[in-house]
Structures are given as C-alpha cells and as structure tokens.
Amino acid sequence: MITLETAISFIAVAIALTIMPGPDILFVIAQSMSRSARSGVMVALGLCTGLLVHTSLAALGISAVVLSSKAAFTAVKWLGAAYLLYLAYRTWPRTKLDDAPAGPAADKEVYRHTAIAATAINTRNEVDHKQEVLSLSTLYRRGIWMNVLNPKVSLFFLALLPQFVSTSKGNVPFQMIQFGLLFICQALVVFCAASIVAGWLGGSIGRRSNKWNKRLSIIEALIYAALAANLVLLQF
Known part of the structure; x- marks a missing residue:
C-alpha cells in the first residue's frame, strides 16, 4: 500500500507532466475549441480510458514484453501513425x-x-x-484509440511508475495500478478543466464563424499529422 506522502509526491509530478504541452492535452484543447467543452470532456474520458489500458498492461508486465519485441513495437507504432493520419484526413476542411x-x-x-x-x-x-458532425461516442472512442495505439504512452508509464514503487510496501503490480489510477484521476481533472476553458474560448472568439472554424480544423489536422510523424520517428 502506498503512503500518503508518496501519493502526494506522485500527484505533484503527474500534474506537472500532464499540463505540459503534449499530444493528449493538445488534442483535448483542439476538440474543445472547434466543437464544444462537452466534446473535449468526452475526448478526455476516452484518453483516460486508454491510460487505464496502459496501466493494466504495465502492471501485468505485458507492456514490457511487447516493447521488448521490435516487431510488436513497430506494428503498434505504424498502426497508431496510420490512425492519426486518417484523423488528419477526416479533419481537414473541404471548402x-x-x-x-x-x-x-x-x-x-x-x-x-x-x-x-x-x-x-x-x-x-x-x-x-x-466531413461529418462527430457524435460524443465517436469522440470518446477516438480518445481511447489515440492512447491505446501510442507506444510512447507505454514507455512513459514504464519509466514513471517504477520510480515510486517500493518492494517493501507490498505487491508491486498492485502499487503500479494504484499509481496509474492516481495519474488517470488527476489527468481527467486537468483535461476537463482545459476543456471548459478552451470551449469557452472557442465560443467567445467565434465558433459560429465558418472562417474561424476552418482555421481550427486545419490546426487540428496538423496536430494529428505532427503526432503521426512523431510516432513514425520513434525508434525501437
């Protein structure tokens, strides 16, 4: 069982890492500004569901096994990149x-x-x-696949969680699950806060303007493409 002091230290580190500009929070902000705060929240729920998958895989040791195989690592990497490019294509505005x-x-x-x-x-x-109007369930699923198909998330958890795990404090996989759940909870709070702010900002500066939303869609598509390129360049 992790101690309160360790939990507080972990949460502080987790919040600092979550608010840093990265794929997840940029994705949430882009969806919130171009659509609505509710859309951003659904994406956040999907992303956190994906984090739950990675937490479980890390605790069970499956992530380490997959990442130790070059073939499996490459397959997941290219699947993730292909999915992101597909999202970029679907998001790019047609005039x-x-x-x-x-x-x-x-x-x-x-x-x-x-x-x-x-x-x-x-x-x-x-x-x-x-170009279709996305349903909330579609956005939720999109958030899940964004993280599940990203091997960098597995690498992140395998690098972060063991730093706070202690063999003297009980079952190691159970501790990793606890830390993973703490990370997911704080990430959900941060993402939802970002969704509310970005959703309000998007509405304030003219979400109803086609010209403005075309620009937002272009930015969103470029984010997807940049994330795909980042995955492709990721080395085993």
Whole structure:
C-alpha cells in the first residue's frame, strides 16, 4: 500500500507532466475549441480510458514484453501513425460542395437550397460530403484509440511508475495500478478543466464563424499529422 506522502509526491509530478504541452492535452484543447467543452470532456474520458489500458498492461508486465519485441513495437507504432493520419484526413476542411448537376433537366433551385441547408446545419465547418458532425461516442472512442495505439504512452508509464514503487510496501503490480489510477484521476481533472476553458474560448472568439472554424480544423489536422510523424520517428 502506498503512503500518503508518496501519493502526494506522485500527484505533484503527474500534474506537472500532464499540463505540459503534449499530444493528449493538445488534442483535448483542439476538440474543445472547434466543437464544444462537452466534446473535449468526452475526448478526455476516452484518453483516460486508454491510460487505464496502459496501466493494466504495465502492471501485468505485458507492456514490457511487447516493447521488448521490435516487431510488436513497430506494428503498434505504424498502426497508431496510420490512425492519426486518417484523423488528419477526416479533419481537414473541404471548402467546396459537390458541383451542381448540369443540363436542362437539373433542378438548380433544389440544389441551391440543399447547399444552403447543409451549410446552416454545420455552422462550425464549411460542409463537405466527407466531413461529418462527430457524435460524443465517436469522440470518446477516438480518445481511447489515440492512447491505446501510442507506444510512447507505454514507455512513459514504464519509466514513471517504477520510480515510486517500493518492494517493501507490498505487491508491486498492485502499487503500479494504484499509481496509474492516481495519474488517470488527476489527468481527467486537468483535461476537463482545459476543456471548459478552451470551449469557452472557442465560443467567445467565434465558433459560429465558418472562417474561424476552418482555421481550427486545419490546426487540428496538423496536430494529428505532427503526432503521426512523431510516432513514425520513434525508434525501437
């Protein structure tokens, strides 16, 4: 069982690491600004669920086994990078609607009204047939996969948790789970706070403006692409 003093020290270190600019908090902020604070909170819940997976794997020793295999490490790395590039593609704004059908038989007036209606429904982005309004459950799942498919998270936990574990304080895997849960709890609080602030900021500076939201979508897509590049460059 970990002591109160050790828990406080760990939480202080965890908070400092969480608030530093990194993939998770940047992802939460981008979603909150471009969509809403509630969207950011759902992403945060997904990210923390992914952290729970990594905590369990680290405590069971599975992370160490996977990371010791170059083939497994490379496979997870490329899966994560491919997923991030997919998100970048889906997030990149499309500014043109499909061309109206040509010819005398085409109903141009119906097409015009359809285009106007589509633009009105999606006030946060310039609408394209490939760009969808994401549901909260989709954002939650996106947060999970963001962390589960990131081997750097496993490396992070394997580097951080053992520094606070002591063999004299009982079962080591149980201690790692305790520290992992402490990290997840503080991360959720920090992410939710960031979501609220970023969501308010996004609304204040004009989330309803298509031009502004196009820029936010571009920034979000670039974040995904940068994270993918960072994963690709990660060496075994």
